[in-house]
Amino acid sequence: xxxxxxxxxxxxxxxxxxxxxxxxxxxSDGRIAAVEPNLEPKSGDRVLDAAGCLVMPGLVDIHTHLxxxxxxxxxxxETGARAAALGGYTCVLAMPNTTPAIDSAGVVRExxxxxxxxxxxVRTSAAITMGRAGEQLTPMAELAELGVRFFTDDGxxxxxxxxxxRAMEYANGLGxxxxxHCEDEALSAGGHMNEGEVSARIGIxxxxxxxxxxxxxxxxxxxxxxxxxxxxxxxxxQGSVAMVRAAKGGGLHxxxxxxxxxxxxxxxxxxxxxxxxxxxxxxxxxxxxAAVRAGLADGSIDCIATDHAPHAPEAKEQxxxxxxxxxxxxxxxxxxxxxxxxxAPADLVGLLAARPAAILGVEDIHGGPVESGRxxxxxxxxxxATWVVSGTKLASRSRNTPYEGMKLxxxxxxxxxxxxPVVVDAEAQR
Amino acid sequence: xxHLLGVADLSAAEIDHLLGLTDHFVxxxxxxxxxxxxxxxxxxxxxxxxxxxxxxxxxxxAAKRLSADTLSxxxxxxxxxxxxxxxxxxxxxxxxxxxxxxxxxxxxxxPAQVARWVSASVINAGDGxxxxxxxALLDCYTIREHLGSLDGHRIAxxxxxxxxxxxxxxxxxxxxxxxEVTVVAPPTLLPPSLAGWPVRVEVDLDRVLPDVDVxxxxxxxxxxMTEALIPSLREYTARWGxxxxxxxxxxxxxxxxxxxxxxxxxxxxxxxxxxxxxxxIDQVRNGVAVRMAVLYDLLGSGxxxxxxx
Numbered sequence: 001x002x003x004x005x006x007x008x009x010x011x012x013x014x015x016x017x018x019x020x021x022x023x024x025x026x027x028s029d030g031r032i033a034a035v036e037p038n039l040e041p042k043s044g045d046r047v048l049d050a051a052g053c054l055v056m057p058g059l060v061d062i063h064t065h066l067x068x069x070x071x072x073x074x075x076x077x078e079t080g081a082r083a084a085a086l087g088g089y090t091c092v093l094a095m096p097n098t099t100p101a102i103d104s105a106g107v108v109r110e111x112x113x114x115x116x117x118x119x120x121x122v123r124t125s126a127a128i129t130m131g132r133a134g135e136q137l138t139p140m141a142e143l144a145e146l147g148v149r150f151f152t153d154d155g156x157x158x159x160x161x162x163x164x165x166r167a168m169e170y171a172n173g174l175g176x177x178x179x180x181h182c183e184d185e186a187l188s189a190g191g192h193m194n195e196g197e198v199s200a201r202i203g204i205x206x207x208x209x210x211x212x213x214x215x216x217x218x219x220x221x222x223x224x225x226x227x228x229x230x231x232x233x234x235x236x237x238q239g240s241v242a243m244v245r246a247a248k249g250g251g252l253h254x255x256x257x258x259x260x261x262x263x264x265x266x267x268x269x270x271x272x273x274x275x276x277x278x279x280x281x282x283x284x285x286x287x288x289x290a291a292v293r294a295g296l297a298d299g300s301i302d303c304i305a306t307d308h309a310p311h312a313p314e315a316k317e318q319x320x321x322x323x324x325x326x327x328x329x330x331x332x333x334x335x336x337x338x339x340x341x342x343x344a345p346a347d348l349v350g351l352l353a354a355r356p357a358a359i360l361g362v363e364d365i366h367g368g369p370v371e372s373g374r375x376x377x378x379x380x381x382x383x384x385a386t387w388v389v390s391g392t393k394l395a396s397r398s399r400n401t402p403y404e405g406m407k408l409x410x411x412x413x414x415x416x417x418x419x420x421p422v423v424v425d426a427e428a429q430r
Numbered sequence: 431x432x433h434l435l436g437v438a439d440l441s442a443a444e445i446d447h448l449l450g451l452t453d454h455f456v457x458x459x460x461x462x463x464x465x466x467x468x469x470x471x472x473x474x475x476x477x478x479x480x481x482x483x484x485x486x487x488x489x490x491x492a493a494k495r496l497s498a499d500t501l502s503x504x505x506x507x508x509x510x511x512x513x514x515x516x517x518x519x520x521x522x523x524x525x526x527x528x529x530x531x532x533x534x535x536x537x538x539x540x541p542a543q544v545a546r547w548v549s550a551s552v553i554n555a556g557d558g559x560x561x562x563x564x565x566a567l568l569d570c571y572t573i574r575e576h577l578g579s580l581d582g583h584r585i586a587x588x589x590x591x592x593x594x595x596x597x598x599x600x601x602x603x604x605x606x607x608x609x610e611v612t613v614v615a616p617p618t619l620l621p622p623s624l625a626g627w628p629v630r631v632e633v634d635l636d637r638v639l640p641d642v643d644v645x646x647x648x649x650x651x652x653x654x655m656t657e658a659l660i661p662s663l664r665e666y667t668a669r670w671g672x673x674x675x676x677x678x679x680x681x682x683x684x685x686x687x688x689x690x691x692x693x694x695x696x697x698x699x700x701x702x703x704x705x706x707x708x709x710x711i712d713q714v715r716n717g718v719a720v721r722m723a724v725l726y727d728l729l730g731s732g733x734x735x736x737x738x739x
Binding site for chain 2: 195196197199200201202203204205206208272273274314317318319320321322
């Protein structure tokens with residue numbers, strides 16, 4: 001169907017930053033035409049049933065590994081975008097640790113082209129340093145002209161403090177945002193899970209929480225020095241959350257994200273030696289999980305990001321210390337937030353849609369209020385539906401979900417991208 | 431019991447049972463014809479990803495004395511990286527028709543992973559820093575042989591606790607059988623957390639020695655120095671080595687143990703290693719009978735043993 005077709009979402013409760021209300025949503029020409037109770041379909045309208053459902057802004061993921069170019073056996077932009085749409089996302093941000101890295105205009109163009117015509121609005125970040133090698137800055141001004149707003153060496157942190165200072169000064173002057181994967185590699189080297197009681201018991205070398213916290217601390221200091229906007233990716237420790245909370249209190253322009261696995265799972269999972277539980281930063285302790293949840297509740301953590309990191313099955317069939325870190329996240333994030341965070345739907349819209357959209361600078365298109373005139377990027381979620389996670393049934397080309405066999409509450413029924421239903425009744429339409 | 435992956439999973443009764451079986455096989459190994467047909471027609475395969483002479487030979491001797499057939503799959507550390515996944519390797523070996531796979535790997539958890547993929551029994555012959563359960567069983571058997579039991583006895587485990595699979599297995603085995611364990615180590619060679627470990631911790635070896643029945647020395651690896659974990663081997667030997675002087679601090683009945691191979695002159699002085707109270711050779715000898723007991727317990731039908739051995 002074309003985006004020109006009219007769509008009517010009937011019988012749901014609309015949820016956005018302004019709260020919840022019973023209303024139908026009429027869509028025309030890719031935009032929301034009306035939000036009112038009891039709208040009647042006109043002839044030719046496509047009607048989507050939303051009985052018992054929440055009608056929300058489409059979700060925005062600012063941390064997605066789409067693996068293309070280079071690791072197409074694990075994921076492609078097309079399959080990742082489909083997984084995103086099935087998870088309720090209408091916008092994802094590709095991470096630059098591809099092969100080659102997203103560090104030049106050519107690769108940026110390739111990724112954006114591959115994103116065209118998929119189920120999702122695919123944006124891309126770019127690396128801070130060439131080849132993510134931590135030595136030379138990427139041509140940020142040139143990449144910004146192609147629409148890149150967000151720079152990160154994700155997969156690694158920028159180790160050199162002097163280079164990071166220069167990156168902040170340069171990016172800040174261009175109005176761009178730098179994001180950091182916080183890990184001091186001198187301290188984390190050789191580790192494969194959280195360092196602590198569990199790692200000591202089972203004999204897997206650990207990564208201390210301080211490896212993350214030292215870089216959070218350092219970059220807060222650099223943000224003060226340079227005045228730059230800094231976004232901290234996938235914060236996982238109690239100390240990191242506390243430092244960012246304090247930095248915000250001090251008026252610095254810092255934002256941060258946390259992943260669903262860091263608010264739902266602990267390092268005890270690694271005792272199974274199943275590399276599906278290996279991720280970077282690693283699963284931490286109960287106290288860290290509680291701190292992340294508290295940070296999400298009080299706003300210290302701005303948003304939920306998936307760190308969706310597909311790996312081909314054979315890569316996760318290696319010994320724990322040889323397997324690559326990372327887990328799937330796009331199709332489970334919303335259900336995990338609904339199941340495990342005691343937050344009102346309007347707060348979840350903030351964490352999963354409105355604030356990540358603002359951090360990315362796409363708030364005019366995604367994550368905004370559900371009101372007449374806005375782009376019709378929406379998702380419809382049944383908050384009471386239960387389902388059992390099965391890696392082989394997920395749309396991702398990989399199946400490395402740590403939630404295999406787990407029963408979750410909350411399922412995406414429909415997703416609309418610029419008014420087009422790309423997911424209908426939990427089935428992808430592209 | 432289907433697999434032997436670690437001592438942490440075993441109950442005291444299961445350990446007792448295996449040590450009781452070992453008694454039978456010690457008797458077998460003393461015969462003029464030290465072989466029984468208990469595992470005739472069964473096949474045991476080695477999957478060794480890490481160089482190991484003594485553990486492999488010990489398992490091989492144990493399998494042969496039980497009349498099992500054996501298959502060996504040794505992977506040099508360089509060829510491991512050539513691409514075959516661990517799972518494919520395990521399934522390949524199982525497809526050749528094996529009843530048990532004895533796994534040694536430099537990475538913690540590999541035996542547990544293999545056990546999830548195959549239907550054969552899996553025996554952990556040492557995985558990373560995690561566990562080395564047959565070593566712990568032979569250590570328990572040797573202590574029992576010399577002291578009568580472990581219950582109430584005091585054991586010091588000395589050295590690189592952090593990186594030792596022997597230490598992890600021994601701590602579980604010794605304490606489950608009622609011994610009091612003290613770990614003695616340079617602070618940098620203790621695990622990052624000892625929460626949940628049923629042990630006392632001590633840095634000063636001299637303070638511990640007068641009060642123990644067993645001093646168990648771990649192998650000190652050269653590479654720990656390159657990682658700046660200890661200043662020098664000289665300093666290690668001076669503070670944590672079992673020197674001739676320190677042996678004098680021990681009770682006269684106390685025994686000295688080591689999993690081998692020993693670094694004479696580092697963790698144990700050469701002449702201390704040759705004292706009669708050093709029971710290292712007994713450990714090796716008992717290792718064969720213990721591994722016979724494990725193989726028999728996992729693979730035997732139960733009827734072959736009867737009253738014969």
